Each structure stands twice: as C-alpha cells, then as structure tokens.
Amino acid sequence: MAGRAEITPLLAETFREHGYEGASLALICKATGLGKGSLYNLFPKGKEEMAAAVLDEVEVWFEREVFAPLATGGPAATAKMFDAVDAYFRSGGRVCLVGAFALADTRERFAARLRTYFTRWIDALSIALTAGGHKPRKARGRAEEVVAGVQGAIVLARALDDKAAFARVLERLRRRAASPQA
Amino acid sequence: MAGRAEITPLLAETFREHGYEGASLALICKATGLGKGSLYNLFPKGKEEMAAAVLDEVEVWFEREVFAPLATGGPAATAKMFDAVDAYFRSGGRVCLVGAFALADTRERFAARLRTYFTRWIDALSIALTAGGHKPRKARGRAEEVVAGVQGAIVLARALDDKAAFARVLERLRRRAASPQA
C-alpha cells in the first residue's frame, strides 16, 4: 500500500493548485488515487493533518536545500539558494504553498509554521549575505526584500499567467543579492 | 435601503480576510448586516457577482489613485504611488485581494481581470520611471520588481504577522525606484 511518503507530494500539488478550501476530499481522492478510507487510514486526523504533512515536507526540503546550505555563507551559497528556489518553484510554474496559505483562512490554522518558514529563510539569507560582505543590518533588509520578492514573483507569474515574469524578477533579485553596495 | 456602493466595501474586507471560498454567505450576511434576500436583490447573480463588484471597486480605485497619476511621470509621481499603495494596504495590515485571488481557485474565475490589474500597474509604473530618467527597458524590469515586491511584502507581513516587514520592504522598493542607476 502507498504510504504517507508517496501520498504527501500528491497532496502538496493539490493544495498548491486549489488552495486548502478549494482542495475538497473528492479532489484529493482523485489526485491521490485513494478512497477516503485509505486517506483517513494514513491521516487519521483528517484534512488538516494532510495539510500539516505537506508543510512538514516543504519545511524539510527548504531546510535541507535552502536554509542549511546558506550557512556555508557567501556569494556561492546565495547563488545556490537562487538556483534551488528557481527549480523548486519550477521557474514560476508552481505556487508557494506557504505564501498561499498566508493569504487565506489557512493562515490562522498554521500561523506559527508560516511565520517560522519565513523567519528561518530571512535569518539564513541574512547570515549568508553578511558572510558575503554585506553589513549585517543591511543584510537583513536585503534578505527580507529578496524573500518578499520571490513571493511576489510567484504571485505575478500566476496572475499574469507568465512564468517569464518570475524568471525576470528572480534574476534581478539574484543580481542585487550578489552586489553588496546596491 | 443600502445600495451596492455601501455594501461592496464590506464585501471587499470579507473577501480579503477570508478568501473567496472562506467567505461564506453566512459570513457575508454578518459582515454586511443584510439577509440573503437583500444580498441577492443587490447581486442577482450571486457570490461571483459580489466578488466581481469588489474587483470593480479595486480597479476603479487603482486607476484613479495609482495608474492615472503615474502618467504625470517622474519621481514625484512614483513617490505618490508608494504613498497611495502604503495607505491602501494599510501599511501592511490589509491583504491585496487580487494577489490573494491569484493564488487560489479564484484565479480561473477572474483570470483576465487579475492579469489586467498587474499589466496595467507595471505599464503605468514603467512610463513614470522612464519619464523619471530610467532607460525604458530597465524601467519595465524595475516596475515588475516593484510590483512583485509590493505583493511579496504583503505576503510576508501577513505570514510574519508583522506590518513593519511590509513597511521596510516598501521603503527599500521606494528608494530603489527613486534611483535610476541602482
């Protein structure tokens, strides 16, 4: 039988595509190929647990692929972050679940986790930028701007139905982060 | 009796706070103080028409307060845009409905309007930046970055539950827009 590990990515795409409330159990069953009995067997606490499992997966991936590598510091680490982020968001073809959850009723359900995700990202990027020559206080402001920029690039790409918009904004953020004086 | 003009702003806040799907008719009745009969009298096509009326109001406001004034061009127009945007989003205390709609199932319902809103904003800001000394092609990239940045600042403020994050990011965007060479 399929386990949580196989099912959670499918849940993730369903929540990204439709949002928490838009992703009905009927849609989730269709996307996962499971009946409700099976879903509830894997996630006994129901839909909220499914979304929590998805957030777990997102956090684990970002910690491993983005936040921890940033600790090596410097421009190479920052550039690697941009590469990872570009790939993860499929160059603008994929919604950031955390950002989407922040803009809906889901925010209240997962408030601490949404906050931690962004705090962690900004902290990690601050450290990398500081190691790369940015003054600490400016680094933090820069990090916030970059993380906000990534989120905004996703919104823009989605609203314009234009992945290239994401790519252009990301490229600008990348160049800016690479330059301590700008 | 209260008309659409009085009711639509209340609808707008309800959709901003809860999202399209999260804003049930029960919530909408509560927020507007009307019964269903009255709501359906004002908006015979139902909930989707209420949301469309809200988008109308958003577009009219942005056209009048942001896009049209940008046509006067130059740094003063751009600065004025930042002032208007800061006030409109209550310094980070208010969600951008268009952005929120772009990240949920509502995107499909209102695709053309969401696209037009952002296209209009980027075009208008491009023109203002070009009049302010930015090279046209760079102005367009800059405009995209600014608009994306505003959206991202809203997501960040919301997720972090910290309006000051919005203010900081907006300030950086403002300074960047004011400087042709950065």
Next chain:
DNA sequence: GGATTTATGGACTGTTCGGTCCAAGTTAGT
C-alpha cells in the same frame, strides 16, 4: 388612504463538504 412595486430576512432546497463506518479484500502469521 389605497394600490402597486420594491426590498427584506430567513426558511427551505439541493448539493457539496469533511468525516465515519463497515463489508470486502489483502496481507501476515501460524
């Protein structure tokens, strides 16, 4: 003042929601 029209609110409707239940199928153990 009466007749007509419009606005009103909430009971009601059919549908969909998240979640529960359980018969049947599958797997594991002996």
Next chain:
DNA sequence: ACTAACTTGGACCGAACAGTCCATAAATCC
C-alpha cells in the same frame, strides 16, 4: 489452509454551502 490483523473504497452521515422562494414590511405612486 486457516485465522487474525490491516487496508481499502465508497455508502452514508450530519453540517455547511450557495442559491431560491415567499410572506411581510417598506417605499412609491396616484
């Protein structure tokens, strides 16, 4: 081969959804 445990899917449940209906109230017209 049999038994027990586990997994499965979908019928079913109660609640909530968007929307309809209609008796009543209010407004408008003459």
